[in-house]
């Protein structure tokens with residue numbers, strides 16, 4: 001076993017802040033939607049707007065951090081080991097198979113995470129922010145001129161924003177399950193809290209996608 005630093009301080013702050021804000025936005029948003037009453041409608045709108053402003057500020061800092069540190073490259077999609085990762089989540093995990101992709105500071109995300117997080121970053125979050133802002137600055141007297149093209153009707157904005165909210169809630173639920181699927185049940189959570197993860201010291205081992213097992217590398221000096 002060796003301890004590897006996976007997440008730095010900003011990354012952990014950004015992750016937990018984002019999680020808290022999105023969960024709070026989902027709760028207040030669903031109250032605005034009419035799913036339940038907790039704060040009361042007006043208060044829920046006020047809290048939702050305040051949390052949205054904090055989220056947008058956080059997004060600006062996160063974009064800056066991703067580009068200045070080169071961490072945006074973590075999200076470049078890859079098809080290498082994608083099939084192996086899908087097999088792992090569908091079946092391997094229930095047989096105690098080895099993780100097909102080992103994490104380190106240069107590659108923190110497995111191929112599925114790369115695709116899903118990229119989708120959130122370039123699609124879902126921008127849709128939530130832009131539909132949220134359209135919602136926030138919607139001016140009723142001006143709406144008549146825009147109704148003709150449909151997309152700026154408040155109803156379309158609300159439907160898009162609500163759809164995005166459901167996608168994010170589904171993501172959070174799946175994410176909670178996937179947190180438990182690291183090397184041990186608590187290792188992913190521990191890494192995101194402390195920054196460090198214990199991983200097996202197995203430089204001499206390789207993943208065999210056919211057997212989904214970790215195998216010891218053949219020693220080149222003795223194979224011929």
Ligand code: HEM
Nearest residue numbers: 025026029030032033052128129132133135136158165168
């Ligand atoms: C920067 C991001 C966001 C902004 C600017 C924003 C803004 C708004 C605004 C202005 C409203 C309407 C409030 C009213 O009726 O007066 C709203 C509603 C809502 N928001 Fe957000 N929001 C954002 C992010 C989110 C996120 C991340 C979620 C959920 C995960 C969410 C879920 C909802 C829901 C479910 C509604 C109710 C939609 C309806 O039934 O019409 N929002 N948002």
